[in-house]
Amino acid sequence: GAVVSQHPSRVICKSGTSVKIECRSLDFQATTMFWYRQFPKQSLMLMATSNEGSKATYEQGVEKDKFLINHASLTLSTLTVTSAHPEDSSFYICSADSVGTQYFGPGTRLLVL
Amino acid sequence: GESVGLHLPTLSVQEGDNSIINCAYSNSASDYFIWYKQESGKGPQFIIDIRSNMDKRQGQRVTVLLNKTVKHLSLQIAATQPGDSAVYFCAGGGATNKLIFGTGTLLAVQP
Numbered sequence: 001g002a003v004v005s006q007h008p009s010r011v012i013c014k015s016g017t018s019v020k021i022e023c024r025s026l027d028f029q030a031t032t033m034f035w036y037r038q039f040p041k042q043s044l045m046l047m048a049t050s051n052e053g054s055k056a057t058y059e060q061g062v063e064k065d066k067f068l069i070n071h072a073s074l075t076l077s078t079l080t081v082t083s084a085h086p087e088d089s090s091f092y093i094c095s096a097d098s099v100g101t102q103y104f105g106p107g108t109r110l111l112v113l
Numbered sequence: 114g115e116s117v118g119l120h121l122p123t124l125s126v127q128e129g130d131n132s133i134i135n136c137a138y139s140n141s142a143s144d145y146f147i148w149y150k151q152e153s154g155k156g157p158q159f160i161i162d163i164r165s166n167m168d169k170r171q172g173q174r175v176t177v178l179l180n181k182t183v184k185h186l187s188l189q190i191a192a193t194q195p196g197d198s199a200v201y202f203c204a205g206g207g208a209t210n211k212l213i214f215g216t217g218t219l220l221a222v223q224p
Contacts, residue, residue, distance in 0.1 A: 002159075004156075034211070042216075043217050044202070046211060093157070101162060104157045104158070104159075106155055106156045107155065
């Protein structure tokens with residue numbers, strides 16, 4: 001149980017384009033999902049908390065207009081990286097809260113050329 | 114500010130030996146801790162958790178110890194196997210359901 005999926009698993013895009021990443025809780029409902037970013041050999045950094053039916057809460061230093069989050073249902077949250085630039089290249093990981101425990105998706109590798 | 118950090122960035126152990134990975138935290142308000150295992154190119158995998166009203170919790174081959182007096186927790190892996198090779202993160206949570214992750218320890222199991 002408590003399986004979280006992400007799509008796509010990896011994406012390569014040109015600078016200036018937008019990329020949407022989906023996070024789904026497959027066998028449970030999650031009113032709260034989280035989005036993290038991880039650079040090579042570094043820890044996970046929380047970007048934002050995604051709440052079903054309401055606006056996301058962003059961590060300090062994360063541009064809400066650049067990283068658009070939508071949590072339209074209890075099983076789906078999306079992260080859209082708008083006008084992506086090479087410095088946005090990273091490993092993006094989502095998690096979903098199930099009874100107080102966060103379960104993580106497999107991650108999405110984004111490479112912006 | 115809040116932080117959850119690890120003492121050792123890399124731990125090398127022989128297959129079959131026991132492994133101990135340590136973690137220190139600074140936020141006294143943290144009352145929930147989780148250990149995650151992350152293999153290369155994958156998302157973190159839940160291993161075991163512990164709440165602040167406990168000082169020890171055991172799972173299959175793993176034990177987490179929590180010492181609130183010195184704000185320290187550890188993950189013990191018994192009979193370490195090659196498949197245990199990964200980066201291990203501790204994470205702490207408090208009143209909110211947000212987690213703060215430590216810097217990670219790379220566990221390398223030598224055959």
